[in-house]
Amino acid sequence: MGRAPCCDRAAVKRGPWSPEEDDALRDYMQRYGNTGSWITLPKRARLRRCGKSCRLRWLNYLRPDIRHGGFTDEEDAIIYSLYSQLGSKWSLIASQLERRTDNDVKNHWNTKLKKRLATAAAAFSSRSPSSMVPLPAPVAAAHPTPSTLLPLAVPVPVPTVKAETYTYDDFLAPDDALFVAAEGSTSASLSAASSGSNWSAVDNGATNEGGGGGFFADFCTAAGSDLAAADQYLSGFFYPLDPTLSLV
DNA sequence: AAGCCAGTCAACCGCAGGGGT
DNA sequence: GACCCCTGCGGTTGACTGGCT
16 A cells, blocks of 8 residues: 555646646746745646646746856855755755746755766875866965864754855855864774864765765775875865854 | 767655644 | 655756857
8 A cells, every 4th residue: 555646647637748738837826926835736727737747847937037057166066065064955055045046956966966076085095187177267366274263062953054155255155274073983993083074974974875985985995104195185076064153 | 871879957756744634 | 654745956958158160
């Protein structure tokens, strides 16, 4: 006995939306909004679609206040940073980027950012400077390293959502001297440091099962005793949140 | 021109959890 | 407290596209 389906699958259309269906849903939402439930919306909007499908289509595609594609380097760096601390909490991460949907952020991670990070891990592993992945340029350019930076407290609690979206100013610029080995890594042999950057969260099963942990483990394994180098390289991707931000 | 392959992204699925009864 | 309904979320799938052979 499984859960009852949310709609009659034989009676609803599935697959890609036609322009006519888009128009019907857009027109209905702009006229009335979704004042009832999503389940009943298809009937009200005269659509042969499942309510969940309507919701997804509206939230991820038709909504007027969203952007598609064209992620900037700044957004990439923010995604890396938030992913390193939150794991695959796509809705949380998307909520911190202006007009981005969780589906878009998730797709962008899976198709671009994850691969870039994997490539970086491989490049670091082989110590091949020529194949090193360029780090997000705007960070280094716009945020010269301050002379006095406080390390993040470790561990960082699972945050609630910051009210406004993040900008670069919410992140610490990397500082080689301060990016020491992360504490409490679960899959790599890192330990030791009592404070430092928050790479441990990348490997923290509580917040990120099987997500960034693998990449972090790759870096740590490749780094051997050269943890400082790994940390320096990683810092090009993950920027610790400013500790003065209240994330709890 | 045809076939293959990898990348992209829209859409679906199942589950968790909140709220109402 | 138990049950049901609904929404939101994250993982996954599959259609589509463009590049390469």
